[in-house]
Every structure is written in C-alpha cells, then in structure tokens.
Amino acid sequence: MKKVLSAVLASTLFLLPVYADKLDEINQDTERLWKRGRGAEDGGFTAMYSSMLAWGIGIGAAAALLAILIESSESGGGGHNHCH
Amino acid sequence: MPAAKETLSPLVKVGFLDPKNFGFRASLNLAEEDIDCNLQEYLDAVKNIHINDHHNTWSNLGHFPTKAGPAVLTQIDSTSSWGGIRVLQLILVKDTKAYVLTAAASKKQFSKFLSAFKTAFGSLNLSDDLFSVVADNTKREKIKKLQSAYLDGEEAGWENFQNEVLHGFKELGAYWQAIVISETLKSPSNKQVCSQTRDLPNLVQK
Numbered sequence: 001m002k003k004v005l006s007a008v009l010a011s012t013l014f015l016l017p018v019y020a021d022k023l024d025e026i027n028q029d030t031e032r033l034w035k036r037g038r039g040a041e042d043g044g045f046t047a048m049y050s051s052m053l054a055w056g057i058g059i060g061a062a063a064a065l066l067a068i069l070i071e072s073s074e075s076g077g078g079g080h081n082h083c084h
Numbered sequence: 085m086p087a088a089k090e091t092l093s094p095l096v097k098v099g100f101l102d103p104k105n106f107g108f109r110a111s112l113n114l115a116e117e118d119i120d121c122n123l124q125e126y127l128d129a130v131k132n133i134h135i136n137d138h139h140n141t142w143s144n145l146g147h148f149p150t151k152a153g154p155a156v157l158t159q160i161d162s163t164s165s166w167g168g169i170r171v172l173q174l175i176l177v178k179d180t181k182a183y184v185l186t187a188a189a190s191k192k193q194f195s196k197f198l199s200a201f202k203t204a205f206g207s208l209n210l211s212d213d214l215f216s217v218v219a220d221n222t223k224r225e226k227i228k229k230l231q232s233a234y235l236d237g238e239e240a241g242w243e244n245f246q247n248e249v250l251h252g253f254k255e256l257g258a259y260w261q262a263i264v265i266s267e268t269l270k271s272p273s274n275k276q277v278c279s280q281t282r283d284l285p286n287l288v289q290k
Contacts, residue, residue: 037129037130039116039117039183040117040130041093042093043185044186044188045093047112047113047171050113051101
C-alpha cells in the first residue's frame with residue numbers, strides 16, 4: 001500500500017508541470033477569447049455614454065446657474081423690502 | 085466637436101460629438117484593437133458582447149466599401165431611458181488589427197445623420213504615409229517641406245508646421261491633423277521632441 005501511494009505521489013510530481021503548462025495554455029486562450037471584441041465594446045460604450053456625460057455636465061451647469069439666479073434674486077428682494 | 089479624451093474608453097482613439105443636438109447627442113468614434121483572429125471570429129465575438137445586454141438587438145448588415153478595403157457594417161438597436169438608440173459599427177480587419185468605427189444617434193434623429201455617417205465610414209483609410217491622402221501636389225510638397233524644416237530644428241519650424249496642418253488641411257478632419265502632429269513629434273529624426281510634446285494633449289482636444 002505504501003509503495004502504491006509513493007508511486008502515485010511520485011508520478012503526480014512528474015505530471016504536475018505538464019498539467020500546469022496545459023492550464024496556463026487554457027488560461028491564455030480563455031483570456032484571448034474574453035478580450036476579443038473589446039474595440040467594438042469600447043466604441044459602443046463611448047458612443048452611448050459620452051452623450052450622456054455631456055448631458056450630465058449640461059444639467060449640472062444649468063442647476064448651478066439656477067442656484068445662482070435664485071440666490072441673487074433672493075438677496076435682491078431683501079434689499080427692496082428694506083427700502084420700504 | 086471632438087469629444088474630451090477623458091470620456092473615451094481605452095481602445096477608442098478619437099471621438100466626435102454633435103454639438104447642437106438637444107437630447108441624445110449623435111456621435112462617431114474610432115477604436116483600434118490588436119487581434120489574433122479572422123474577421124468572422126471577430127464578428128462572432130462582437131455579436132456575443134452586444135447580445136449579452138438584453139436591451140440590445142444586433143444585426144449584420146453586410147459588406148461596406150471603404151477606402152481601406154471592404155469592411156462589415158453592423159447595427160445595434162438599444163433601448164435606454166433616452167428612448168431608442170441606433171448604433172452602426174463598421175468593422176475592418178487588416179492583418180492583426182481590427183478598426184471599429186462606431187456611429188450612434190437616437191432612432192428619431194438617425195435619418196438626419198445617416199448621410200454623414202456613411203461618408204465617414206466610406207472615408208476610412210489606412211496609410212503608412214499620412215501625406216499620401218493630400219490630393220493637391222503643391223499642398224503636399226509644402227507640408228512635407230514644413231515638416232522637414234521643423235525636424236531639422238529650424239527656428240519657428242514647429243509653429244509654421246502646426247499652423248499649416250491646423251489651418252490648411254481642415255478638409256482632412258481633426259483626427260488626421262492630430263495624428264500628423266503626433267507622428268511628427270514621435271519621429272526618430274525629431275530633435276525637439278521633449279520641448280514640444282506638452283502641447284499635444286491640448287491640440288488633440290481642440
């Protein structure tokens with residue numbers, strides 16, 4: 001039994017590098033397949049979100065402008081009341 | 085109007101946004117990817133990516149002629165909170181590179197931009213010599229001389245070359261202008277690279 005176990009362990013030690021190489025190869029293939037098409041994906045993503053980003057910046061600027069207008073109209077209104 | 089570089093995804097080289105439109109703004113961008121497969125395998129991968137999103141429908145519209153050779157035109161229809169969006173992707177595979185031109189607009193406005201998109205797709209060209217696309221011989225020789233003068237370290241050479249590229253070749257588009265300038269800066273015979281590269285980011289975004 002001990003001999004059998006030793007033989008199995010020994011053969012595992014010899015086979016491990018072979019499996020490691022194979023695993024590495026599979027990993028590289030998977031990686032390549034996974035990444036393939038990223039140019040089209042990036043192009044689509046940019047097309048969709050650059051438009052939305054531009055909109056977000058626009059809305060932010062409009063909100064800031066509105067806040068400034070409200071602020072200035074409130075301080076202007078206060079001055080008017082004081083005169084009366 | 086060129087899109088800010090920070091808004092572009094990693095493989096996108098240049099992008100343009102419609103400056104006037106209200107709502108979803110039409111856009112056009114060019115991406116490049118190093119590949120190790122043929123056109124059909126690349127198309128299969130692209131299809132899988134797009135149909136993974138259940139908001140999308142993808143279709144292959146067939147071959148489309150470009151100045152760089154026949155490419156494949158694909159269409160992605162998508163729904164978003166902005167309404168229906170239509171995206172056209174022109175895919176050209178040459179050697180170990182895939183070139184992807186992506187045009188997008190809202191479905192409502194798509195017909196308005198279609199002619200501009202088709203013109204842009206048809207004009208896709210690959211060239212080792214950037215000046216070969218300049219049809220006018222006199223202009224081509226002039227810009228080559230200005231480039232040589234700059235590369236030889238002539239005083240005001242950079243200013244003259246840059247001004248000529250930016251003002252004399254508007255018809256070739258912002259991307260052509262940007263790559264002519266960046267390739268000149270990268271040229272091995274360039275004696276002034278370090279002092280001039282700082283100007284490039286501003287220039288590309290203008």
